[in-house]
Amino acid sequence: MLGLHKKWCLGICVVVYGQLLINALLTTNKTWNELDWLDILGEGGTALLILLWLYFILAARPGGRVTNLMGAGLLAFFVGVFQDALDEIFHMGASTPWHSVVESVASPLGMILMTVGLYFWRQEQGVVNRQLKKREKLFRQHQLVDTVTQITELNYFKYHLRIALSAKHVKRKFTLLLLDINQFNRVNQRFGNAEGDRILHAISELIMLNLRDDDLLSRYAGDRYAILLANTIEAEANVIGQELIAAIEHFAFKTLQGERVRLAASVGLACAREDSVDSILMRAKQALALAKQQTNSSALGQLVAV
Amino acid sequence: MNSFHHERTWLELQDKFIPAHWQPAILLDLMLQHEFNSHKLLHGTSIFYDDLLDSQLCISAEQYFKFISNCRKLYPGTDLSFRYGQRLLPGTYSDYSYFLKHASSLHGAFQLLEKFGGILSPLLRPEYFIEQGRCGLIWRSGFGQTSEHVFICEAMLAATREFFRTQSGIQFPWRYELDYVEPSYMEQYEVNLGGSVSFSRAVTRMFVDSQFLHQPWPSGSDNVYLRGLQKHSSLSHQKSQDGFIYLVNKLILENIRHGIDLDWLAVELGLSPATLKRKLKRHHSQFRWLLDTARLETAVHLFKAEGFTNEQVASYLGFYDEANLRRSFKRWTGMSPSDFLSSLC
Numbered sequence: 115m116l117g118l119h120k121k122w123c124l125g126i127c128v129v130v131y132g133q134l135l136i137n138a139l140l141t142t143n144k145t146w147n148e149l150d151w152l153d154i155l156g157e158g159g160t161a162l163l164i165l166l167w168l169y170f171i172l173a174a175r176p177g178g179r180v181t182n183l184m185g186a187g188l189l190a191f192f193v194g195v196f197q198d199a200l201d202e203i204f205h206m207g208a209s210t211p212w213h214s215v216v217e218s219v220a221s222p223l224g225m226i227l228m229t230v231g232l233y234f235w236r237q238e239q240g241v242v243n244r245q246l247k248k249r250e251k252l253f254r255q256h257q258l259v260d261t262v263t264q265i266t267e268l269n270y271f272k273y274h275l276r277i278a279l280s281a282k283h284v285k286r287k288f289t290l291l292l293l294d295i296n297q298f299n300r301v302n303q304r305f306g307n308a309e310g311d312r313i314l315h316a317i318s319e320l321i322m323l324n325l326r327d328d329d330l331l332s333r334y335a336g337d338r339y340a341i342l343l344a345n346t347i348e349a350e351a352n353v354i355g356q357e358l359i360a361a362i363e364h365f366a367f368k369t370l371q372g373e374r375v376r377l378a379a380s381v382g383l384a385c386a387r388e389d390s391v392d393s394i395l396m397r398a399k400q401a402l403a404l405a406k407q408q409t410n411s412s413a414l415g416q417l418v419a420v
Numbered sequence: 421m422n423s424f425h426h427e428r429t430w431l432e433l434q435d436k437f438i439p440a441h442w443q444p445a446i447l448l449d450l451m452l453q454h455e456f457n458s459h460k461l462l463h464g465t466s467i468f469y470d471d472l473l474d475s476q477l478c479i480s481a482e483q484y485f486k487f488i489s490n491c492r493k494l495y496p497g498t499d500l501s502f503r504y505g506q507r508l509l510p511g512t513y514s515d516y517s518y519f520l521k522h523a524s525s526l527h528g529a530f531q532l533l534e535k536f537g538g539i540l541s542p543l544l545r546p547e548y549f550i551e552q553g554r555c556g557l558i559w560r561s562g563f564g565q566t567s568e569h570v571f572i573c574e575a576m577l578a579a580t581r582e583f584f585r586t587q588s589g590i591q592f593p594w595r596y597e598l599d600y601v602e603p604s605y606m607e608q609y610e611v612n613l614g615g616s617v618s619f620s621r622a623v624t625r626m627f628v629d630s631q632f633l634h635q636p637w638p639s640g641s642d643n644v645y646l647r648g649l650q651k652h653s654s655l656s657h658q659k660s661q662d663g664f665i666y667l668v669n670k671l672i673l674e675n676i677r678h679g680i681d682l683d684w685l686a687v688e689l690g691l692s693p694a695t696l697k698r699k700l701k702r703h704h705s706q707f708r709w710l711l712d713t714a715r716l717e718t719a720v721h722l723f724k725a726e727g728f729t730n731e732q733v734a735s736y737l738g739f740y741d742e743a744n745l746r747r748s749f750k751r752w753t754g755m756s757p758s759d760f761l762s763s764l765c
Contacts, residue, residue: 261454261497268607294611299506303586307507308453335499336611399610 119172122185126168129189133196141204141213150202157199164192180238183231191224260333262311263318271332271340275391278342289351289385291341292398293321293358296378296409298337309369313377316367324361325354340398348385355381355417380405381417428689429660430667433563433703436478437661438542439513444484445472446507450500451491461490481543481563481663488568498605501571502612505578510587513539519648521587524640527633529584530557532648538661544572545666546580549625551725556594556627560670562663564703570600573624578612580626588637592628597621597764618764622717665703665710672714679738682707716752719745723761730757 168188175181197216200206206213258270278288295301295317302310314337321331321339328344341358343351362379369375382402384394405418431437438444444467451461458469465486471477479487491500510520516536523529530548534557537545547558559576561569577596584592594615602619609617662670671688672680685707686693700706715737722728722736734745749757 259496261495262499262503267497268605299582299586302506307450307503311453334611335605335607336502338607338611 118177119181119185122172126165126189129193130165130196133193133200137197137200137204141206141210144203144205154199154202157195157202161192161196161199164188164195168192180231180235183227183234185231187224187226187228187231189224190220190227194219194221194224263315263333265318265322266330266332268332268334268340271330271334271342272391272395274330274342275394278344279386279389279391279394287345287347287386289343289346289348289383290394290398291343291351291355291358292334292382292395292402293339293341293355294380294382294402294406295337295362296380296406301375301377305369305373305375309375312370313367313375317362317365317377320361320365321358324358338402340395348383351383351385352417355383359417378409380409383417428667430662430664431481431562431660432664432699433482434480436480436483437538438479438481438484439475440467440472440477440479441475442511442513442539443508443542444479444487446511447488447491447504448472450504450507451495454495456491456494460494462487463490465490484543485563485566485568488571492568492571498603499608499612501574502578502608505575506582506612508575508579509540509583511540515648515651516540519645519651520583521639522641522644522648523587524637524642524645525634526555526584526588526592526628528640528642528645529587530555532645533557533580535649541576541579542661543568543663544576545663546576549627550630550633551721553630554627555630555633556625558623558625560623560666562666564665564705566704570603573598573600574608577626581613587639588635590632590635590637592632594626594628596626597624599624621764622713622720664699665705668700668705669710669714672710673718676714676718677736677738680711712748712752715748719749719757720761720764723757724764733757 168185171181171184171188175184194217197213197220201213201217258266260267275290295314298310301313305313314333318331318333318339321341325331325341326344330342330344332340332342334340343354346354359379359381362377365377367375367377380402382398382400382405384397384401386394389397401418405416408416408418448458448461452458462469462472465479465483467477467479467483467487510517516539520529520532520536520540523532530546533540533546534548537547540546541559543562545560545562547560549556549558557580559573581592581594584590591614594613596609596613596615596617598617598619599621600619606617660667668685668689671685675684678684682696683693686696689696691699697707700710719733719737722733728736730742730745734740734742737745739745739748746756749755749760753760755763
């Protein structure tokens with residue numbers, strides 16, 4: 115990301131260097147005995163930390179209004195704090211009225227810019243959150259995202275399952291689906307494992323498009339996905355399961371070489387009862403195993419509910 | 421005891437014998453696919469990225485371990501070993517892969533995997549076994565237990581399972597016994613290995629009922645695979661592919677009845693006892709520990725496969741009496757022989 119911000123990097127260098135130069139030229143140094151090291155460390159350290167924040171913001175974000183506002187805010191804030199730190203090294207007094215102006219104006223200005231930036235960032239995040247909703251549901255923890263499919267991995271899913279199972283609302287039924295791609299090892303064998311990974315990623319996108327806003331999709335392991343259908347009774351879940359099977363069957367994935375890959379999926383379904391995380395997962399696994407058995411004889415996707 | 425000695429050769433941690441552009445390159449490709457930095461991946465291995473592409477370069481087990489360790493630390497998920505394993509076999513390792521692709525049954529594939537183990541699985545040697553209506557592979561550490569042991573076991577089990585399945589078109593009901601404790605990510609074992617899995621066993625192995633052993637595979641060719649076995653016998657007088665710990669373990673197992681000790685092993689290997697100790701330490705091993713593991717493995721085999729009684733096992737392994745065996749068993753496994761065996765199901 116930092117490569118996108120060449121202008122910002124240059125600008126920061128110019129500001130830091132310029133500020134140091136102007137101070138050095140227009141004032142006189144303090145002698146060693148006059149230096150208060152604790153103040154230098156405290157105020158100088160604060161200024162350096164603000165530069166570090168600036169680095170984090172630029173390294174993490176693409177360009178645009180929000181980035182520019184936050185960047186400008188932090189830079190102005192830095193100038194104010196840095197000026198404050200410099201009066202520990204240089205003599206400031208009546209001959210340098212600009213010192214107190216910079217010191218007292220730059221920091222508040224920076225705060226204001228930063229505040230405006232944060233305001234727009236919040237709006238932007240709302241948009242991003244809506245896009246991420248089905249992937250992450252309640253909270254964000256980036257360690258829990260699967261490397262291949264970019265959806266959440268099983269630990270996150272189990273965490274969520276535990277919450278759903280312990281919820282006191284008796285009326286709130288939910289259903290767990292396990293979806294497995296049939297004979298995925300053949301796909302890997304024929305098209306190569308890298309292509310297989312692309313397919314798994316594409317399928318996770320496809321499933322996501324077929325789910326509702328409140329559902330949660332996660333990668334179980336390998337070519338198996340776990341799906342939590344919120345507020346869903348078995349009959350509804352059956353329909354959604356069949357829709358997913360149909361979607362994957364009609365999915366015309368093309369390899370990098372342009373070859374069409376034909377895919378089919380099996381689904382195992384378990385409705386929440388008086389369950390623990392392990393017991394509901396176990397029932398869904400049994401259902402999936404049954405569905406896979408039937409698939410072997412019919413070659414079409416199957417759905418089994420337990 | 422075998423009094424006929426010939427000079428033994430083996431490979432140690434720092435010996436460079438693993439072709440870098442074969443299995444290590446597969447792991448590197450997999451990591452680069454996710455845009456990891458190749459400098460970070462190879463950090464501390466003294467391997468350079470450009471050299472890796474060179475088909476001449478061989479790396480040592482030590483370098484390979486370090487590389488795997490780097491990858492494990494950088495990769496965020498729990499499926500790296502399995503994904504890596506699924507890419508390993510039959511591979512494109514010149515003739516070796518060619519012969520393996522033409523294995524005409526489990527029997528043939530097991531034979532080839534054992535014979536070419538030094539190439540097809542350089543860190544963890546597969547050993548073909550048949551006992552009591554079961555057949556399969558025992559996986560033995562070539563260079564001692566390192567922190568990469570679990571990763572390498574997972575990779576090789578995934579590799580062979582995937583290979584047997586795609587090559588034969590048969591869904592084998594594998595059973596796995598593993599010599600390490602159960603990890604927290606069992607779903608990976610479920611989906612990537614299938615079958616039943618048990619942990620904390622005496623030795624790592626995978627097996628099925630012997631009825632599958634000679635069931636013919638559609639892609640097999642007896643002609644080609646037998647040529648592969650012949651090639652092996654013409655190669656066998658060349659340099660040994662046995663890792664130091666693999667060889668030590670083999671010698672201990674073969675002579676387990678004879679009340680062996682470190683000095684005996686030193687003579688057998690043509691080393692001084694002090695040098696042997698130092699070499700074992702360098703491979704994160706101890707004679708005592710290897711002997712105990714081998715005794716446990718033998719005892720379990722005798723109980724399960726041969727139907728020996730406590731008394732018979734005690735005398736076979738040279739214990740003074742049954743009580744001594746029970747005490748040792750308790751030390752090895754924390755359980756009495758009967759409890760341990762019933763936990764094996």
